[in-house]
Amino acid sequence: MKTCIVRRGLPRIDAVPKVTGEARYTVDLKMPGMLIGKILRSPHPHARIRSIDVSAARELEGVLAVITAEDVPGTLFAFMQVMADKHILCTDKVRYVGDEVAAVAAVDDDTAEKAIGLIEVDYELLPPVLSVEDALKPDAPLVHEDKDSNLGFEVERLFGDPDKALAEADYVVEGTYVTHDLAHTCLEVSNCVVKWDKKDRVTVWTNTQAPHTQRQEVARLLGIPRANVRVISSYMGGGFGSKLVTDMKAPIAAVLSRITGRPVRIVNTRSEEFTTAKTRYPYTIHLKTGANKDGRIVVRDMTVIGDNGAYHDKGPATINFSAMMFGTLYNVPNIRAVGKLIYTNRQMGTAFRGFGNPQMAFATESQLDELAEKMGMDPLELRLRNANHAMETTSCGAEVCGCAMTECMEIAAERIGWKQKRNGANGTVLRGVGLANMVHTGGGGRFYGYNSTEAFIKLSDDGTVTLITSALDMGQGAHTAMAQIAAEELGVRLSDVIVLSNDTDLTPYDLGAWGSRATFMNGNAVFEAAREARLALIEAAAEMLEVPAADILVEEGQISVKGSDEKHAIAEIVDHSVNEHGWTISGTGRFVDKLPEGYTIKSAFAKNIPCFSFGTQAVEVEIDAETGQVHVLKVIAAHETGTTINQVMAEGQIEGSVVQGIGFALMERLISEEGRIVNDRFLDYKIPNIGDIPEIEAVCVESEGTKGPLGAKGIGEPGLVPTAPAIANAIYDAIGVRFHELPITREEVVKALREKRE
Amino acid sequence: MEAFDYMRPTSVVDACAALREAGGTARALAGGTDILVQMREGKLRPAALVSLRDVPGLRSVRRAQDGGLTIGAATRLIDIETSPDVLRDHAALAEAASWIGSVQVRDRATIGGNLCNAAPSADTAPILIAYGSSVTISDGRDERTLPLEDFFTGPGETVLEPGELLTAISVPPAPARSHAKYYKTFRSAMDCCTVGVAVLVVFAPDSRVVEDARVVLGAIAPTPIRAPRCEEMLRGKELDTALMASVGALAAEEARPIDDVRASAEYRRVLAEVLTKRALAAADSWLQKGAGA
């Protein structure tokens, strides 16, 4: 494919404002008359609220409003309304340390803080359930008393006959794998400014990943018409899934604004971000894999027990999605996936880059190495034999379109030196190599029963292209990717394109930035809009130059005519068209991801995914046997991109994911004591930093057969999925110890090595 | 953060007076990399901050004829890390300073702040104690000097009285045929240490026999501590692998660690053992390579 603008590492369109500090994030927003809101949060994991005394707080000078549950709509809310279980402010009970109890609006931070300290709550402490095991005991206290048990959600998916297959398989391995709760650690904490104006319109400035769904959610929470809510986002300092579902700051600020008549800002402290901005769902995974002597995997059987935390959020969707990826990674005839979500008195989970897939991949890809060992087979060979191939449909209905799985494996193995280095063959006993595969969506999902979006383009008479898209840029570079796609199809330079986005009054309805969907979904709509605008432009040029439309070429901002040296700036054509004839030039693009035959939300399972993206990571580690320190020396991350829209940004997405994957595998963990998170700051919540980050070779593997714009797939999440199991497998290769629980900390390595010696 | 008074005196005398007058909760402000963080977290609410910025004479490294160093309390870590005078005979101090935080942090953070903050994990303390350093304290009128190892009284606590300033740190000349080394371990790069061990070994002339030794353990007790039994075991013996292993094991015994979010007590003992062994091995390999000659 010949391209001018895409498939190049062009600088991001927001590079200069970001590097110079000119870019303003929502957290920088200041407004005349703006008040500071703060939330009083529960200090207890489980307690009944006997009474709240706000009188002292109300009397403090500089305090303009103090609210409790009595002052806010009594809506019960959850991402999926049928599962609604959370109030804006707690009514009778608090269910985790951090639950919202009351709120204030004051003239400044210090006054708001002081006012919070003056609110007196009389709690009756209740026994908390702090682990899934405790929550499942028959006499366990109930997190939600209106429910029969702490089981929040349950699902089972069956393809083939797993029981029979397990009984008949030549080899079966079985194990339990445990993952932990992690914070998203966005540089920009979750925050909002809300203004309830005199026309009863509520404007929410916030760093959300999904402005349109947030708009619906805020309306739902406040019990007001959607038309009365406008959501505006800005430059954004990271999301990673934490900013998909509205948290209570927006409705609380809205009520405070209504009462005071002034805009109200609420910003998480870093501690609130660690303790209330939600986590990756911790999974306990019971897993069985069966294979035959010929190296074919014949059955995979998984039960996931997820810790839901105190309230529903994206848990059911996360469990479902893990199961879809579980069913799809290899084409295995017999699949069972059981998922359960258990309420506990802990911070709730939410979406987190990979959406349940990293947890699941840690289990399945670790277990594949265990299976390979049992079979006396090279783990790479086992994976190659079971690889998916282009244009196949798997047993669970996944339609694999373009697929570079085998190629990704070969690249990763070759570049890490698989043959030379495997099993300590390089002579250094404490070095090892390991690899793991992944599959993920490369284009969001049809989980709402549809997957669609729109985009608009207009050309100004100076040749500027304005692109209106709902693609949300949270730092991943979506706006640059959209501008590149528009410029490529329209035939203009990247610098000609202005992107307008992030205001629900302006942009078309869209489901938001999640599931690696922006490039695929918004990109397709942008492509269509650009195509329509291009046709209009060609028509205008043909009229002006008095040649047939078929002879007009548009390239790099210029119009030329076949067989002549004549060149005209696009500006000239648009100027002529607009100012001579009043013909404006624009394009509308709508992309509706076509549902497969017989699609229903209930039955769809893997048919929900419009496009799969495969990848392989190979890792080399070195282990200090005395301190237990695991040094990741090198990571080869080969991921399918279909067509790489922006080489540098795609590599950046992969590298950033790998770094988060290293944190997931080796160091990041929220530590609680009696339901209280004790490492609620970066001093003690350790994420990898520049000194810990190894050489990462990100390889974008192009493949054909994808319905993305110019053949592209999403690459936002895949890079995080296989890192942890690849590291665990490399550690096994180095020291012969198999870890079934994350994170694999220095202490755990030392302990395991001691046990092995004994 | 709550409101506080801010003062910028221009002499030690005025600084001490300002601290005294503002009462018990006034604090000196050096680089601010500890105290401002603590104030923002609400752990400390001083009524006043007395900046040392304009106080002359606190920001320098001087090397005496005999090779001893006098370091002003407000000397920045970055200046210690790069000082030719420190690097000459006290390279282990420069190295310890270089491992603190990031370059941005070291560009503000001072050695006096590191000591006065008195974190059990302060990275300059063990190596300074291993060198036998002492500190000079002034109340604006009188000065007193005491060994650094007697300066710390508990986590975040020192012998400093209200109205007193740490003004200087004196590091004796490095003994002939001596090797010093500080090792720390961290959970990720740029982390405060989980355990830090500083070891100074003085070898007897022409031999591998240890004439004298100091073993100092950090982040493993309420204050940085000497490990006297380790030092005793080393004295007069040839430094071989077996001795290194025994001293390492003893260091684990002498440690008084606690469990916290950074590590378990048990693991801290493991680290004390490993780091002590490694610091001794570094001395040995230095000797084998010709004792720095």
Ligand SMILES: Cc1cc2nc3c(=O)[nH]c(=O)nc-3n(C[C@H](O)[C@H](O)[C@H](O)COP(=O)(O)OP(=O)(O)OC[C@H]3O[C@@H](n4cnc5c(N)ncnc54)[C@H](O)[C@@H]3O)c2cc1C
């Ligand atoms: C990101 C980050 C990373 C860090 N990493 C490390 C690390 O790896 N290792 C480590 O040891 N530390 C680390 N620190 C802690 C800190 O940077 C050091 O302890 C630093 O040396 C403190 O010096 P300061 O000048 O900034 O002290 P300040 O914050 O100004 O003062 C600290 C305390 O000492 C008092 N004080 C300061 N000077 C005097 C004086 N002359 N007389 C009397 N009292 C005084 C102050 O009143 C205050 O109580 C880190 C800090 C940050 C923010």
